[in-house]
Amino acid sequence: MKKWLLGLLLGGVLGIFDGLTAPLSAPETAPDLLGIVIGSMFKGCIAGVLIGYFAQKVHSLALGIVFGLAVGAALAFGIVWLQYQAGKWYFWQVMLPGSAVGLIVGYVTQRYGRRL
Amino acid sequence: MSWLSDATLLHLCRVADWPDLTGTRYDCVDKIGQGGMGAVFLARDRELDRQVALKVLSAAPDDADAKARMVAEARLTARLEHPGIVPVHDAGVLPDGRFYYAMKLVRGKRLDEQVSRTTALAERLQPFQKMCDAVAFAHAHGIVHRDLKPQNVMVGPFGEVLVLDWGAAREIGPRADAAVVGTPGYMAPEQATANVAVVDARADVYAVGGILYFLLTGRPPAYGPGAVLARPRQFDRAIPRPLEAICLKALAPDPGRRYADVADLAADVADFLARRRVRAYPEKPFEVVLRLATTYRTVLTLLLAYLLIRILLLVFFRS
Numbered sequence: 001m002k003k004w005l006l007g008l009l010l011g012g013v014l015g016i017f018d019g020l021t022a023p024l025s026a027p028e029t030a031p032d033l034l035g036i037v038i039g040s041m042f043k044g045c046i047a048g049v050l051i052g053y054f055a056q057k058v059h060s061l062a063l064g065i066v067f068g069l070a071v072g073a074a075l076a077f078g079i080v081w082l083q084y085q086a087g088k089w090y091f092w093q094v095m096l097p098g099s100a101v102g103l104i105v106g107y108v109t110q111r112y113g114r115r116l
Numbered sequence: 117m118s119w120l121s122d123a124t125l126l127h128l129c130r131v132a133d134w135p136d137l138t139g140t141r142y143d144c145v146d147k148i149g150q151g152g153m154g155a156v157f158l159a160r161d162r163e164l165d166r167q168v169a170l171k172v173l174s175a176a177p178d179d180a181d182a183k184a185r186m187v188a189e190a191r192l193t194a195r196l197e198h199p200g201i202v203p204v205h206d207a208g209v210l211p212d213g214r215f216y217y218a219m220k221l222v223r224g225k226r227l228d229e230q231v232s233r234t235t236a237l238a239e240r241l242q243p244f245q246k247m248c249d250a251v252a253f254a255h256a257h258g259i260v261h262r263d264l265k266p267q268n269v270m271v272g273p274f275g276e277v278l279v280l281d282w283g284a285a286r287e288i289g290p291r292a293d294a295a296v297v298g299t300p301g302y303m304a305p306e307q308a309t310a311n312v313a314v315v316d317a318r319a320d321v322y323a324v325g326g327i328l329y330f331l332l333t334g335r336p337p338a339y340g341p342g343a344v345l346a347r348p349r350q351f352d353r354a355i356p357r358p359l360e361a362i363c364l365k366a367l368a369p370d371p372g373r374r375y376a377d378v379a380d381l382a383a384d385v386a387d388f389l390a391r392r393r394v395r396a397y398p399e400k401p402f403e404v405v406l407r408l409a410t411t412y413r414t415v416l417t418l419l420l421a422y423l424l425i426r427i428l429l430l431v432f433f434r435s
Binding site: 096 | 421422425426430
């Protein structure tokens with residue numbers, strides 16, 4: 001399996017999980033669960049493709065992890081900002097898991113998956 | 117009258133059975149081994165200014181059968197061009213009519229000597245895998261060694277592995293004679309009897325299994341009437357079960373229950389080292405989980421860390 005595809009799948013799965021567990025730390029988001037899950041899944045897929053493509057071009061575990069962390073954090077911050085515009089502030093609840101997902105995808109795409 | 121010194125006498129005794137290499141490009145330096153068919157000498161190749169090993173037929177020059185066997189040995193070994201098989205450089209006939217062939221001089225330790233200095237399992241299996249590559253190559257070219265044992269495997273100073281002494285090797289197929297060749301402990305049961313018509317690659321699989329047994333336990337497999345093969349883990353409980361299963365499958369008395377060839381055995385060993393499922397060992401569900409958890413422990417650790425973050429966020433923000 002190519003690295004970008006591995007990133008896409010893993011990012012999507014972790015994104016779904018991320019979205020499903022959102023109400024645990026913010027119960028008021030439960031009514032919007034479907035939208036959160038879909039949005040989180042897409043965020044995860046985008047992050048996964050970017051990180052997986054990076055892993056295909058750059059063969060460095062350390063850089064892959066840092067890049068993954070950065071992409072995960074950047075996309076998570078985008079969600080935080082959108083939520084803030086809507087009057088909600090979920091900084092740590094979104095940033096921490098989002099960055100962790102990016103880190104995990106960064107590691108996995110560097111270690112596994114086919115380069116060519 | 118002057119007497120010869122002890123040193124001179126010893127030297128004369130040493131060189132007494134050196135071959136007459138007149139007319140060849142070689143100078144004899146020393147005798148380094150004696151086998152059933154011939155002796156091996158350290159020689160210097162004057163043309164290329166390098167040292168080689170020279171194997172010279174021991175039998176009388178008029179022994180046509182012995183000469184034919186040694187010529188076949190040289191040709192067979194020369195056909196197998198592989199980094200793990202000692203290359204033959206030259207062949208010819210000495211002034212006294214004896215056949216000889218020159219091959220690469222192998223410097224290093226025999227596998228049985230190498231193992232005594234190595235304890236880590238991965239280190240012991242590394243030369244084993246390289247040896248399997250060489251034997252698998254021979255099998256792919258229709259040749260079976262028939263005398264594989266740790267003493268016929270050399271490990272060089274740079275980790276290179278060479279399989280030596282192809283004197284008993286034959287093309288895979290019906291046996292031309294009923295002669296029993298091989299070494300007790302490493303000789304397959306069908307090889308030890310004159311009744312079985314075909315000795316094929318599975319005879320070498322048995323021998324390779326015996327070498328693996330030696331690498332795991334430090335002793336050859338039990339042989340002889342009434343001998344019972346002890347499981348490797350009886351000597352060392354630290355031997356992994358999948359590796360023991362690979363060894364015992366290769367040493368199955370019935371050729372039909374062994375690996376079809378050494379390439380299959382080597383593939384299973386490679387799977388074991390890569391923490392993949394081994395064909396010879398049916399894993400229990402718990403063992404599958406344990407193996408996968410060990411293989412992907414870093415990913416699992418990261419996922420657990422992610423779950424921990426989620427739980428901490430849950431606890432912190434709900435409180």
